[in-house]
Amino acid sequence: MTAATITSKGQVTIPVDVRNQLGLESGDRIEFSFNEATGRYEVYPATRSLTSLKGVVKKPTKPVSVEDMNLAIAQQGASAR
Secondary structure, X not given: OOOOOEOOOOXXXXXXXXXXXXXXXXXXXXXXXXXXXXXXXXXXEOOOOHHHHOOOOOOOOOOOOHHXXXXXXXXXXXXXX
């Protein structure tokens, strides 16, 4: 079993073997979930695939052309000056 020590600030360094097994890299986030069946916390990488976001943003009611997009960008850029 792999172990780690909690610092006075409540921080823990996740051992390299655990990071590798979870696919974690510097800057990644993790989630903690309490498993009521076992009475233990479980650690998960807080990563989601791009495909899991499908449907989060609804399609516009009216299609937008590339020309309309370019015009909106130009107008926004001109108002920022």
